[in-house]
Amino acid sequence: MLKIATWNVNSIKVRTPNLIEWLKEAAPDVVCLQELKCLEDAFPFGPIEDLGYNIAVHGQKTYNGVAILSKYRLDDVTEGLPGDDSDEQSRYLEAVLTVNGTLFRIATIYLPNGNPVDSDKFAYKLAWMDRLVAHAKTLLAYEEPLVLAGDYNVIPTADDVHDPAAWAGDALFRPETRARFHKLMNIGLTDAFRACHTESHRYTFWDYQAGAWQKDHGIRIDHLLLSPQAADRLLACDIDKVVRGREKPSDHVPVWATFEA
């Protein structure tokens, strides 16, 4: 069994104690991290390696930054989303690992937020999503177990937000954003959470402000998208909501899936 998780930690520096606590109790084999907000030099390798993880980091100072933690050796590590050599934001990292003879390809994704929608940030988000669709097509052609895990900054449907009307104009829920997410799904990816759960209003993010956590005003924006070969092996998927109620929490919580391996 292989357990793969994704978590936007909102600064690895301040979140290291939360991460270590959760790694010990959840015992994931692979973790895709986002929003490190640091360069590789400042990444806290020591306490994480002490728990038995190999680590690949694609860092950036102050903003973005992604990493993959793995109990299995990481091979063929590639940094950055293909398709635009001028893109300097650290939002994508891909690697492969082998579990009992089965290769798994894993990517950690920090998809751009895109707000405000009347700025070039929204255009950057949509262009980034187009590049992700193109790259995912390439990866799907390998016909491997593939897990694209991360903070997509996309609310897939009205069932994934506490107040759809309030989010109607937001870059996370705009028709242009959701159209591209549908395009990504329709090339043949499976939302691991939705494959395991039909209930509405299950969230992965709660804003720090306005008592969003206390009122359960959340959104589901952290996703594990699976190739058919990964979906065939899917055993379970869930959200570790309890982490949001701890001391100095990230505004996102971990989402995990388990696979036959």
Next chain:
DNA sequence: ATGCCGGGCGAAGCCCGA
């Protein structure tokens, strides 16, 4: 609430996130 909280940077106040 057009960022209410929280983090980075850097040492006050702005930028950013979703």
